[in-house]
Amino acid sequence: MVEGLLIVRKIEKEKVVQVLENAILAPSGSNTQPWAFIIxxxxxxxxxxxFLIIIKNG
Structure with a gap:
């Protein structure tokens, strides 16, 4: 599992919506869907x- 991954780049809003819609429906172990997304x-x-990311991972 990857924790604390931060990718910063501009992406078209339509692509972000499409990715999130697919991610929400993606299967996970025991159907727990433990992921979170921040846009x-x-x-x-x-x-x-x-600053918040440093505190969380620190």
Whole structure:
């Protein structure tokens, strides 16, 4: 399992919606679906999220 993976790049909103729709329906072990997704559009939020990620993984 990959934890703390952060990928920053601009992606078309339609592609993001399509990926999330598919991910929500994807099977998982015991149907637990343990994943979470965070989509950040604002530069200010992106800067603040770096701090939160460091705290979570630290």
């Amino acid at each position: 950040i559009e604002s530069e200010e939020t992106k800067e603040n999220s770096k």
